[in-house]
Amino acid sequence: MDNDPVKPMSFMLIAGEPSGDLLAAELAGALRRAAANDPRFPGLRFFGAGGPKMAQAGIDIAFDLTQHAVIGISDVLKNYFKFRRLFNQLLALAVERRPHALIGVDYGGFNLRFARAARAVVRDNPFSGWNPKIIQFVSPQVWASRPGRAALLAANHDLLLSIFPFEKEWYAQRAPSLPVVFVGHPLVERLAVSSTPRPEPRPDSPLILLLPGSRKSELLRHLPVILPALKLIRAGLPGAKAKIILPDESLASLAKSAAHDVEIQVGRLPEALAHADLAIASTGTVTMECAFFGVPALTLYKTSWLTYQIARRIVTVKSLTMPNLLAGAPVYPEFIQSDAAPERISQAALQLLRNESQRRQIKVQLRRVIASLGGPGAADRAARAILDLFR
Numbered sequence: 575m576d577n578d579p580v581k582p583m584s585f586m587l588i589a590g591e592p593s594g595d596l597l598a599a600e601l602a603g604a605l606r607r608a609a610a611n612d613p614r615f616p617g618l619r620f621f622g623a624g625g626p627k628m629a630q631a632g633i634d635i636a637f638d639l640t641q642h643a644v645i646g647i648s649d650v651l652k653n654y655f656k657f658r659r660l661f662n663q664l665l666a667l668a669v670e671r672r673p674h675a676l677i678g679v680d681y682g683g684f685n686l687r688f689a690r691a692a693r694a695v696v697r698d699n700p701f702s703g704w705n706p707k708i709i710q711f712v713s714p715q716v717w718a719s720r721p722g723r724a725a726l727l728a729a730n731h732d733l734l735l736s737i738f739p740f741e742k743e744w745y746a747q748r749a750p751s752l753p754v755v756f757v758g759h760p761l762v763e764r765l766a767v768s769s770t771p772r773p774e775p776r777p778d779s780p781l782i783l784l785l786p787g788s789r790k791s792e793l794l795r796h797l798p799v800i801l802p803a804l805k806l807i808r809a810g811l812p813g814a815k816a817k818i819i820l821p822d823e824s825l826a827s828l829a830k831s832a833a834h835d836v837e838i839q840v841g842r843l844p845e846a847l848a849h850a851d852l853a854i855a856s857t858g859t860v861t862m863e864c865a866f867f868g869v870p871a872l873t874l875y876k877t878s879w880l881t882y883q884i885a886r887r888i889v890t891v892k893s894l895t896m897p898n899l900l901a902g903a904p905v906y907p908e909f910i911q912s913d914a915a916p917e918r919i920s921q922a923a924l925q926l927l928r929n930e931s932q933r934r935q936i937k938v939q940l941r942r943v944i945a946s947l948g949g950p951g952a953a954d955r956a957a958r959a960i961l962d963l964f965r
Contacts, residue, residue: 582617583964586673586706587624588664588688590639590681592788592821593859594712595625597760597953598679601711602631604957615961621671623664624679636667639681657684665691668706675707675960682714686723689730707963711735711956713754717744718891728752732963735956738900739946757955758948761859765844765866766950779813780851780927783869784836785843787856788821790828795876797832799914800854804836806920811927819843852927854919857894861906865897866944868937871906872922874914882911900943905936 585605589598602620609615620633625640639660665688668676676692678685689708696705708731716723717740727734728749736742736756745754784804786796808814817837820826826840839846843860847853847867855861857875864871873895877885893899895906907922909915926932 582619583615583675584619584621584671584673585675585677586668586671587620587622587628587633587677587679588639588681588685589622589624589628589679590684592625592627592640594680595627595640597711598622598624598677599627599631599633600760600953601677601679601956602628602633604953605960608954608957608961612961614965621667621673622677623660636664661688661691664688665695668692669695669704672704673706674964675709677709677711677960680712682710682712685710686714686726686730690726693730707732707960709733709735709960709963712737713741713745717741718894719885719889721748724749724752733959735959737947737952738896739948740900755955755959756948757959758950758952759862760952761862761866762944762947763950763952765863776851778811779815780811781849782807782814782816782923783846783850783853783855784816784818785853785855785860785864786818786820786829787858788825788860790825792856793820793825793828796856796874796914797829799874799876799916799919801833801836802916803854803919803923806916807923807927810920810924814927817846819846852923854923857896857908857910859896861895861897864906865940868940870926870933870936872909872919872926873906874909874919876911876914897940897943900946901939903939905939905943 587598587602589595605618609618621636622633623636623639624633625638629635676689678689689710692706692708710727710731713734713736714723724745728751731752734745734752734754736754737759739756742754742756745752782804784800786793786800804816817839818829818833819839820829821841823840826838829838843863847863847869850869853864853869853871855864855871855873857873861871861873875894891899893904893908894910895908897905898908909919
């Protein structure tokens with residue numbers, strides 16, 4: 575394709591989960607800002623697949639891919655033909671519109687395959703003039719399982735934008751030909767610490783946040799553990815207050831049928847974390863949000879039998895909880911699969927709520943974790959690194 579800088583440049587973004595949807599929307603805004611005063615980029619156009627945040631950011635969405643988010647091998651297999659149809663639809667769209675760049679935002683399983691398919695199209699059509707830059711924003715967790723995928727990234731990508739500090743060195747050792755730029759974690763900017771001091775701990779009436787996950791499958795597996803655990807905690811601490819935080823109304827409606835005596839809140843998680851004494855959270859991005867606000871937490875994860883049996887054979891890291899990995903220590907007690915039992919979780923929660931010394935130690939460790947993530951401006955740094963590919 576002719577990369578004449580007088581012509582508007584087009585970028586195709588693909589995000590398949592709510593967290594990636596927000597990150598892609600932020601990236602599009604950052605790209606517009608970075609290009610605004612540069613005569614080499616007189617106009618940028620965005621299209622692809624994602625969710626409502628991307629649509630609000632002015633990205634032309636072919637369809638809402640976040641509505642199809644699943645996790646685990648068994649869920650993927652159940653939806654194989656649907657995902658194949660969506661994949662082929664997006665690949666045809668890329669070939670038709672020939673963007674200057676293809677940007678996969680998180681959603682590693684889908685986006686790595688898409689990058690490989692796009693590269694194959696370019697190789698099979700060497701005279702088409704289309705040879706897009708291919709970028710992955712947020713590294714797949716290849717350092718946790720299937721490290722051989724690093725070679726796949728190197729073969730098909732022009733740039734990997736990393737949000738965790740250890741990833742650059744990890745790739746340098748295993749895929750040195752892959753350009754990796756550590757841009758920092760987007761949460762640092764989103765969750766700028768309020769000047770309002772945190773309230774003093776309430777040993778007799780703590781506020782406990784229940785964060786079961788952002789997918790229907792997580793909710794269905796985690797609520798039957800979390801809610802009985804809360805009942806046991808209240809038996810030991812009758813004054814304990816609790817609140818379930820969920821990202822959207824559809825999940826809240828689902829939770830209401832099971833959680834009759836617990837307040838359910840949609841969104842505004844930072845506001846809740848600023849006043850929480852403890853969280854019981856699904857492993858994932860939300861544990862980083864807990865860490866940012868210095869909230870002691872217990873983490874859990876349950877999945878299907880098949881997914882767990884496969885995962886336990888390929889996962890090489892000691893913890894599924896990112897603050898633990900960044901700290902190199904079990905800062906947050908973790909309960910996976912059969913260990914995620916109400917009795918175990920409630921016992922650990924009561925111990926943590928009653929031990930102020932342990933809570934202070936956890937907060938010190940969390941401050942170190944957050945300090946390692948870089949300052950605000952991750953999306954802006956990512957945008958500059960992307961545009962540098964065209965300079």
